[in-house]
Every structure is written in C-alpha cells, then in structure tokens.
Amino acid sequence: xxxxxxxxxxxxxxxxxxxxxxxxxxxxxxxxxxxxxxxxxxxxxxxxxxxxxxxxxxxxxxxxxxxxxxxxxxxxxxxxxxxxxxxxxxxxxxxxxxxxxxxxxxxxxxxxxxxxxxxxxxxxxxxxxxxxxxxxxxxxxxxxxxxxxxxxxxxxxxxxxxxxxxxxxxxxxxxxxxxxxxxxxxxxxxxxxxxxxxxxxxxxxxxxxxxxxxxxxxx
Amino acid sequence: xxxxxxxxxxxxxxxxxxxxxxxxxxxxxxxxxxxxxxxxxxxxxxxxxxxxxxxxxxxxxxxxxxxxxxxxxxxxxxxxxxxxxxxxxxxxxxxxxxxxxxxxxxxxxxxxxxxxxxxxxxxxxxxxxxxxxxxxxxxxxxxxxxxxxxxxxxxxxxxxxxxxxxxxxxxxxxxxxxxxxxxxxxxxxxxxxxxxxxxxxxxxxxxxxxxxx
Numbered sequence: 001x002x003x004x005x006x007x008x009x010x011x012x013x014x015x016x017x018x019x020x021x022x023x024x025x026x027x028x029x030x031x032x033x034x035x036x037x038x039x040x041x042x043x044x045x046x047x048x049x050x051x052x053x054x055x056x057x058x059x060x061x062x063x064x065x066x067x068x069x070x071x072x073x074x075x076x077x078x079x080x081x082x083x084x085x086x087x088x089x090x091x092x093x094x095x096x097x098x099x100x101x102x103x104x105x106x107x108x109x110x111x112x113x114x115x116x117x118x119x120x121x122x123x124x125x126x127x128x129x130x131x132x133x134x135x136x137x138x139x140x141x142x143x144x145x146x147x148x149x150x151x152x153x154x155x156x157x158x159x160x161x162x163x164x165x166x167x168x169x170x171x172x173x174x175x176x177x178x179x180x181x182x183x184x185x186x187x188x189x190x191x192x193x194x195x196x197x198x199x200x201x202x203x204x205x206x207x208x209x210x211x212x213x214x215x216x217x218x219x
Numbered sequence: 220x221x222x223x224x225x226x227x228x229x230x231x232x233x234x235x236x237x238x239x240x241x242x243x244x245x246x247x248x249x250x251x252x253x254x255x256x257x258x259x260x261x262x263x264x265x266x267x268x269x270x271x272x273x274x275x276x277x278x279x280x281x282x283x284x285x286x287x288x289x290x291x292x293x294x295x296x297x298x299x300x301x302x303x304x305x306x307x308x309x310x311x312x313x314x315x316x317x318x319x320x321x322x323x324x325x326x327x328x329x330x331x332x333x334x335x336x337x338x339x340x341x342x343x344x345x346x347x348x349x350x351x352x353x354x355x356x357x358x359x360x361x362x363x364x365x366x367x368x369x370x371x372x373x374x375x376x377x378x379x380x381x382x383x384x385x386x387x388x389x390x391x392x393x394x395x396x397x398x399x400x401x402x403x404x405x406x407x408x409x410x411x412x413x414x415x416x417x418x419x420x421x422x423x424x425x426x427x428x429x430x431x432x
Contacts, residue, residue, distance in 0.1 A: 065370075067370070069408065072387065072388060072391065073398055076397065077397060077401060080395065081398070162280060172280065172281055175284075185288040186294070189289045193277045193285060197272075
C-alpha cells in the first residue's frame with residue numbers, strides 16, 4: 001500500500017501536466033464551440049430556408065456522428081486538404097464542432113423558454129427585431145441554458161480523453177505512457193481515473209446547485 | 220466512397236454486438252442499483268450513489284483501459300471484445316439506474332398509497348404496480364441512451380475491438396488521410412441510430428397511454 005502511494009506521488013506531477021492539457025482542450029472547445037452553438041441555435045429557428053436547413057443538417061450530423069469519428073476526421077482530413085495544424089488545434093477544433101452541435105439544441109431550448117410576451121413587449125416598445133434578440137431573448141435564453149451547458153462541459157471534459165488517439169499528451173496519454181514504462185497499468189490508470197473524478201464530481205455538484213438556484217428563480 | 224462504405228459495413232455486427240450486450244448488462248444491473256438507490260437504509264443508498272457517480276465521472280475510454288490494460292496485466296485477462304462489453308455494460312448500469320430512478324419520480328404518489336391501502340406487500344407493490352409503469356416511462360430515455368451508447372462504443376476500437384471505428388482508421392491510413400472514410404462512418408452511425416430513434420418514438424407514444432395519470 002505504501003508502495004502504491006509512493007508511486008502515485010511520483011506520477012502525480014506528470015498527470016497534473018496532462019490534466020492541464022485536458023482542461024485547456026476543454027476550454028478551447030467551449031470557447032469556440034459555444035458561439036458556434038448559439039449561431040446554430042439562431043439559424044435553425046430562422047425563417048429563411050437556405051439558412052435553416054444547412055444549420056439543421058450540421059446539427060444533426062454533429063450530434064449523430066460519434067465524437068471519436070469527428071476527431072479523427074479533423075485530424076486525418078485537414079492535412080489532406082492542405083491545412084497543417086498541430087494535434088492540439090485539430091483536437092480543439094473537433095471537440096468545438098461537437099460542442100457546437102450539442103449546445104445549439106441546449107441553447108435553442110433556453111431561447112424557447114423566454115416568454116413570448118417579452119418579445120411582444122420589445123416590439124411594442126419599437127425595438128428592432130435584432131435588438132429584441134440581442135437585449136431581450138439571448139441574455140435570458142442563455143441564462144436558462146446555464147445548468148445544461150455546465151453539464152455538457154463535464155461531458156466534453158471527459159471527451160478530451162479521446163484525443164489520446166491523436167497523440168495529444170493529455171491526462172490519459174500520460175497515464176498510459178507511465179503504464180507502458182513501469183508495467184503498473186492498473187495503479188496508474190486508477191490514479192488517472194481519480195484525477196478525472198476530482199474534476200467531474202465537484203463540478204457535478206456545482207451543476208446541481210446552479211439548476212436548483214435557477215429553478216427557484218423561475219419559480 | 221461506396222467501396223469504403225462497404226468495407227465499413229463489416230464492422231457493424233461487432234459494433235452492434237458490443238452495444239447490445241452492454242445495454243443488456245446495464246438494463247439488468249440497473250435494477251438492483253435503482254432499488255439500492257431508493258432503499259430505506261442509508262448504506263445501500265450510499266453504495267449505489269458512489270457506484271453511479273464513479274462510473275459516470277470517469278470517461279468510458281479510461282474505464283476500458285483500466286479493465287483491458289489494468290486488470291489485464293496479471294489479474295483477469297479478457298479479450299478486447301469482452302473487456303469492451305464488460306466496461307460499457309458497467310457504465311450503462313449507472314446511467315440506466317438513473318433513468319429508472321427518473322421513472323419512479325414521475326409516478327404519482329397515489330399509486331404507492333393505493334397499493335398500501337389495498338394491503339399489497341412492498342415487493343408486490345413494486346412488482347405489479349410501480350415497476351411496469353416505470354418501465355413504460357423509461358422506454359424513451361432508454362432508447363436515447365442506447366443511441367448515445369452506440370456512439371460511445373467507438374472507444375472499443377482503442378483497445379483493439381475490430382468495430383466500424385477501427386476499420387475507418389485503417390481505411391484512412393491506407394488512403395493516406397482524407398475526409399471520405401470518416402464521412403462514410405458518420406453516415407453509417409447516423410443510419411444505425413435512426414431505427415432506434417423511430418422505434419423509441421412509436422413505443423413511447425404507445426406506452427404513455429398505459430400509465431396512471
């Protein structure tokens with residue numbers, strides 16, 4: 001047991017570096033994916049068919065295709081299209097596409113939850129449709145979507161483990177490398193699992209709290 | 220593109236087998252888990268809660284690595300296929316227990332009260348009154364979960380299961396990159412999930428008519 005703990009203490013700095021990369025990937029995927037999700041949410045409810053249908057197709061394909069397929073597609077596909085980027089950029093881009101597709105549905109539900117009377121009130125006050133969207137609908141719709149978006153952030157953090165397959169030195173990749181070097185796969189992979197839990201479980205509590213607070217706010 | 224698509228079809232039986240068996244394990248193990256989660260005494264409740272949080276809090280690919288490489292190095296050596304089924308099954312149990320729990324929560328409190336008033340034992344109440352209704356309201360979320368499980372089982376390729384995903388990677392490497400194999404795979408997974416989604420919608424409509432309001 002003391003041997004296990006000593007090993008864990010030895011490995012933790014390596015895994016910590018990996019965790020930071022996993023978190024950076026999560027941050028990049030959300031930073032690029034959430035605006036995409038909002039744009040797709042607005043486009044899928046657009047009245048113009050040539051805006052609406054391509055957006056719906058993108059959302060359905062993005063949600064229907066496994067995240068691993070999207071990841072490998074970006075990683076192997078971009079270079080053959082003449083675009084050479086680092087594995088990190090490929091990974092962040094792929095996770096951002098998945099994020100955009102999923103969060104567009106979450107944001108659309110949030111936007112739909114904004115009472116119609118508020119939109120009508122905006123029009124009655126002589127606001128332009130663009131301003132109603134910008135100052136009335138989007139700010140409230142996004143707030144309604146916050147708990148579900150936080151829940152999704154946990155999923156995309158977990159999905160960063162997939163980027164191990166495209167050689168990004170994130171948490172799982174580093175744990176696997178230590179396992180291959182020491183042959184103590186079980187010990188190091190359990191430690192990696194605990195590190196994932198150390199992020200996902202407390203964040204899960206925050207999601208529940210946000211959901212409760214927002215729920216009481218909506219009355 | 221059609222050639223690639225046909226090559227990928229060879230991985231479909233394996234992908235469906237992992238998904239189907241894992242779902243079956245999860246659907247069965249989820250039952251004792253939800254009963255523990257709803258137990259009167261705190262100990263089974265705590266154990267179930269920890270199991271559910273731990274299974275759902277660690278990425279599926281990490282679980283498969285723990286089972287295949289971790290337990291596989293000296294404790295229990297499983298084939299990649301069995302390791303994937305076991306891992307995805309244990310994860311599914313956690314998700315399905317939560318779906319069942321959601322089903323219990325939607326039942327009107329009067330159902331339980333009526334069963335008690337009729338003098339049914341707790342087991343009979345569960346068996347004849349609550350469980351059949353829970354199953355009906357759970358059909359739609361279970362089908363949604365099945366679709367996401369189908370997509371999540373692509374991680375089985377990372378431990379060497381020869382499913383669609385592994386064939387895609389091989390095709391892409393043989394072709395020297397390109398989008399085509401992956402687009403074919405995405406289309407294939409979407410096509411596979413459509414029947415489940417349609418079935419879920421029709422089953423849900425039929426089942427919802429048979430629940431106490």
